[in-house]
Amino acid sequence: MVAFSGGVDSTFVAAVSRDVLGERALAITGVSPSIPPSEVEEAKALARKIGIAHELIDTREMDDPDYVKNNPDRCFHCKDELYGRLTAIARELGLSEAAVRQRVARLQAAGVMQVVAVADPMTLGYKTMAMVAISVDGRSLRQAAEAVRRLPEVSYLVLTAGSFDMLAEVVCEDNDHLLRLLSEDLAAIEGVRETETFMYLRLLKEAYTWSLTEASPNGA
Numbered sequence: 282m283v284a285f286s287g288g289v290d291s292t293f294v295a296a297v298s299r300d301v302l303g304e305r306a307l308a309i310t311g312v313s314p315s316i317p318p319s320e321v322e323e324a325k326a327l328a329r330k331i332g333i334a335h336e337l338i339d340t341r342e343m344d345d346p347d348y349v350k351n352n353p354d355r356c357f358h359c360k361d362e363l364y365g366r367l368t369a370i371a372r373e374l375g376l377s378e379a380a381v382r383q384r385v386a387r388l389q390a391a392g393v394m395q396v397v398a399v400a401d402p403m404t405l406g407y408k409t410m411a412m413v414a415i416s417v418d419g420r421s422l423r424q425a426a427e428a429v430r431r432l433p434e435v436s437y438l439v440l441t442a443g444s445f446d447m448l449a450e451v452v453c454e455d456n457d458h459l460l461r462l463l464s465e466d467l468a469a470i471e472g473v474r475e476t477e478t479f480m481y482l483r484l485l486k487e488a489y490t491w492s493l494t495e496a497s498p499n500g501a
Contacts, residue, residue, distance in 0.1 A: 283308045285335070287324030292331070299333040308333045311340035402436075402452045409453040410481040413467070414445035421472025422446055428470045434462050445477070 283295045285308035298306040308331075310324045321337070328335035402410065417425040422440070429449055430438050437450035453459040459478075467473055 282306075283333075285310050285324060285328065285333075287320060287327050292327055295328065295333050296331050299331050304334065306333050308335045310335065310337050312337050313340045406454060407452045408455050409459050410484070411451055411453075411459060412479045412481070413449045413451055413463070414477045414479070415447040415449060415467070415473060416444075416475040417446050417472045418474055425470055425472040429467070432462070432466055434458075434466075 283291060283298050283306070285291045285295050287310070291308075295306070295308045298308075308324075308328050310321060310328075312321055325335060325337075415425075415429065426438070426440060426447060429435060429447060432449075432451075434451045434453055435449050436452050437448075439448050440446065441448055451459065451462060453462060463476060463478060467476060
């Protein structure tokens with residue numbers, strides 16, 4: 282049984298489960314007012330593509346005052362509600378909670394999956410987000426990238442082809458904080474030649490719902 286959101290992690294686990302367990306594998310997706318209908322439809326489509334049995338269950342995290350408060354730990358309360366429902370279903374199917382925990386632990390130890398909570402920085406007091414494009418001297422790329430990676434404001438960093446060598450997403454408390462980051466911290470990194478900053482005006486989509494490619498989970 283897989284808690285299936287349609288995200289990249291649960292899709293991978295569902296595909297592996299279907300490969301190993303065949304028709305005994307079951308994917309379960311929670312449905313509630315907090316889940317956009319489009320995400321539920323995407324999960325249903327992915328389950329059909331994988332070929333795994335799929336069920337929808339109603340979850341009631343909106344009845345939990347701790348979830349409704351929308352504090353940084355709201356993901357915990359959401360998952361606590363979902364996993365509580367799944368535990369009851371597992372018992373009905375004759376699958377012990379200990380067995381489920383052992384399987385999850387093995388997947389985590391093998392690096393197949395991670396269980397993380399993604400907090401919204403805007404709710405934590407960070408009011409300024411931006412993507413910073415960075416050009417560096419060719420011979421300094423690796424050292425400069427490592428220095429940028431260590432900056433606490435950088436939440437995402439990639440090396441790129443094209444007009445710039447790196448793209449760094451940064452999260453700052455306000456515009457003054459961003460100014461200090463650009464004019465002092467980034468400017469002080471050896472090899473950085475030029476930066477261009479793209480301020481975020483509104484975040485329209487942030488999703489973790491990549492699907493698997495046609496290749497099998499083991500890359501064969």
